[in-house]
Amino acid sequence: xxxxxxVFVKSGGLALFSVGLDPLFLARAVFTSYxxxxxxxxxxxxxxLFQRGAVDGLNMIVPHGDSLYYSERPRIAVxxxxxxxxDGYFGLHPRLAALKPxxxxxxLAIVHAIGSPNATRSHFDAQDYMESGTPGVKAPQPAARDRxxxxxxxxxxxxxxxxxxxxxxxxxxxxxxxxRVDPTQYQPAxxxxxxxxxxxxxMLEIAQLIKADVGLQVAFADVTGWDTHVNQGxxxxxxxxxxxxxxxxxxxxxxxxxxxxxxxxxxxxSEFGRTVRENGNAGTDHGHATAMLVLGGPVRGGRMxxxxxxxxxxxxxxxxxxxxxxxxxxxFAELLARHMGATGLDAIFPGxxxxxxxxxxxxxx
Amino acid sequence: xxxxxxxxxQRFVNDDPPDGCVDDAVAAWKRSKGDIREVLRAIVSxxxxxxxxxxxxxxxxxxxxxxxxxxxxxxxxxxxxxxxxVVARLGEPLYLHVAPDGYPEMEAxxxxxxxxxxxxxxxxxxxxGKLPGVNPxxxxxxxxxxxxxxxIAVVDREILGGTMSGNTKQVIKRQLADIGDPQQAxxxxxxxxxxxxxxQRQ
Numbered sequence: 001x002x003x004x005x006x007v008f009v010k011s012g013g014l015a016l017f018s019v020g021l022d023p024l025f026l027a028r029a030v031f032t033s034y035x036x037x038x039x040x041x042x043x044x045x046x047x048x049l050f051q052r053g054a055v056d057g058l059n060m061i062v063p064h065g066d067s068l069y070y071s072e073r074p075r076i077a078v079x080x081x082x083x084x085x086x087d088g089y090f091g092l093h094p095r096l097a098a099l100k101p102x103x104x105x106x107x108l109a110i111v112h113a114i115g116s117p118n119a120t121r122s123h124f125d126a127q128d129y130m131e132s133g134t135p136g137v138k139a140p141q142p143a144a145r146d147r148x149x150x151x152x153x154x155x156x157x158x159x160x161x162x163x164x165x166x167x168x169x170x171x172x173x174x175x176x177x178x179x180r181v182d183p184t185q186y187q188p189a190x191x192x193x194x195x196x197x198x199x200x201x202x203m204l205e206i207a208q209l210i211k212a213d214v215g216l217q218v219a220f221a222d223v224t225g226w227d228t229h230v231n232q233g234x235x236x237x238x239x240x241x242x243x244x245x246x247x248x249x250x251x252x253x254x255x256x257x258x259x260x261x262x263x264x265x266x267x268x269x270s271e272f273g274r275t276v277r278e279n280g281n282a283g284t285d286h287g288h289a290t291a292m293l294v295l296g297g298p299v300r301g302g303r304m305x306x307x308x309x310x311x312x313x314x315x316x317x318x319x320x321x322x323x324x325x326x327x328x329x330x331x332f333a334e335l336l337a338r339h340m341g342a343t344g345l346d347a348i349f350p351g352x353x354x355x356x357x358x359x360x361x362x363x364x365x
Numbered sequence: 366x367x368x369x370x371x372x373x374x375q376r377f378v379n380d381d382p383p384d385g386c387v388d389d390a391v392a393a394w395k396r397s398k399g400d401i402r403e404v405l406r407a408i409v410s411x412x413x414x415x416x417x418x419x420x421x422x423x424x425x426x427x428x429x430x431x432x433x434x435x436x437x438x439x440x441x442x443x444x445x446x447x448x449x450x451v452v453a454r455l456g457e458p459l460y461l462h463v464a465p466d467g468y469p470e471m472e473a474x475x476x477x478x479x480x481x482x483x484x485x486x487x488x489x490x491x492x493x494g495k496l497p498g499v500n501p502x503x504x505x506x507x508x509x510x511x512x513x514x515x516x517i518a519v520v521d522r523e524i525l526g527g528t529m530s531g532n533t534k535q536v537i538k539r540q541l542a543d544i545g546d547p548q549q550a551x552x553x554x555x556x557x558x559x560x561x562x563x564x565q566r567q
Contacts, residue, residue: 007478008478009478148485151540152561155532155533155536155557156562158530158535158536159533159563160562163473164481167476167477167478170477170478171482174482
């Protein structure tokens with residue numbers, strides 16, 4: 001399967017790099033206004049990792065201190081003895097063990113009961129995830145691709161005017177940048193061990209671009225396989241396998257970047273969560289709130305953020321789902337404002353004005 | 366009335382509409398008591414419409430790019446939504462613009478580094494018969510021709526309506542120089558023409 005790579009160029013830097021279908025608001029985030037940015041080498045970077053299919057937040061970050069969790073999920077609950085306890089009430093799924101050191105070193109924070117305040121439980125329309133403007137001249141053979149790129153470059157250099165001319169120059173510069181940064185020639189630092197497969201490869205490429213100082217501001221990768229309606233599994237099984245890959249990818253990324261993590265924040269996100277109660281197929285159906293991880297040097301880690309609404313049916317959304325107590329947009333806005341230095345937050349989510357009073361507190365003010 | 370006339374002139378003539386064109390439209394509006402046929406007739410038959418500075422001044426929207434490219438090569442779209450997804454990927458998901466206004470008419474909304482690369486990719490894919498949503502077809506407006514010069518002349522006529530610049534002709538000719546297979550040469554010439562700068566303009 002070919003994976004699309006998309007790039008946005010902004011003022012000479014490769015501002016947005018995406019492996020997969022990035023949501024609309026990421027490009028808007030890149031093009032909003034910022035405080036003066038440091039040179040490429042010290043520039044804050046936001047990496048968004050999308051768990052496509054709606055991850056079950058309750059089995060990822062397990063409320064093992066709540067007996068309702070166990071009574072609602074007789075077949076798929078993660079046994080309390082296996083959970084990696086974080087604060088006496090919540091714990092990591094055992095296959096996320098690679099993240100425990102990051103929690104202990106206070107570079108990983110977790111926001112639970114987060115999501116979109118909309119009541120929808122249908123997956124985001126794929127169309128919402130399309131955005132204008134982004135590239136990667138795709139051709140089967142690198143030699144043929146390079147040749148085509150050069151031919152187009154000559155065409156635009158010779159015959160275009162105005163915006164067509166300047167935009168095409170930027171585009172070809174971005175292609176050159178990506179070609180210089182060749183993932184097959186990359187050796188991760190500190191023995192970082194990226195998992196095999198698409199996610200590990202994407203995170204490796206992002207780490208390489210960050211180290212290459214090409215002006216990266218926002219990077220995006222998505223990982224599929226979270227829509228666990230059937231045989232989800234508990235401590236082992238389908239979801240556990242996906243979580244192991246996720247944990248290993250994040251841990252490898254953090255280890256690989258080392259000191260550079262001081263400029264980097266990684267945010268995991270998903271469309272919504274899943275039902276509190278397991279279904280008849282030992283899976284879970286589309287729910288409401290989920291959990292998101294925030295990882296990086298600037299993060300006030302080692303803490304659970306957001307307000308936990310509880311699992312009691314009376315506290316659930318429509319008696320069924322974990323209720324949303326943190327609007328995802330407030331977390332995203334906080335990262336943009338406090339980590340990235342964005343000043344124009346109003347245009348990123350249409351009709352939504354972020355309010356610092358509601359920021360979950362992932363980054364120091 | 367002036368505002369709508371200005372918008373129509375921006376739509377059909379130039380992102381920065383000439384005053385004369387707008388004045389003509391407003392006059393026709395008054396004369397016909399708002400008959401849009403008369404207003405449009407005034408715009409397309411006025412002197413500004415064919416003035417050199419307004420001819421090919423506007424850049425195609427993604428939808429216009431895809432439709433015109435398919436028509437230019439005589440492609441046969443299939444009945445799936447995949448071609449609409451191509452349009453979406455180029456930046457214009459159909460019927461999904463956030464109200465209240467519609468998709469913009471200005472080139473600044475459509476021309477950026479990423480969008481141009483996507484158009485080049487789409488042009489090459491279409492020419493190679495690999496664009497999603499298009500049936501592979503052997504009969505085309507441009508057949509496989511013997512010499513590069515013949516091929517370039519036909520591509521210029523059929524795809525670019527005779528607007529191919531000297532530079533574009535030279536670049537395509539150089540690219541064709543070492544390609545012996547007529548089908549491959551044809552695909553390359555068409556792909557470069559569709560993704561090149563001339564084809565991006567209306």
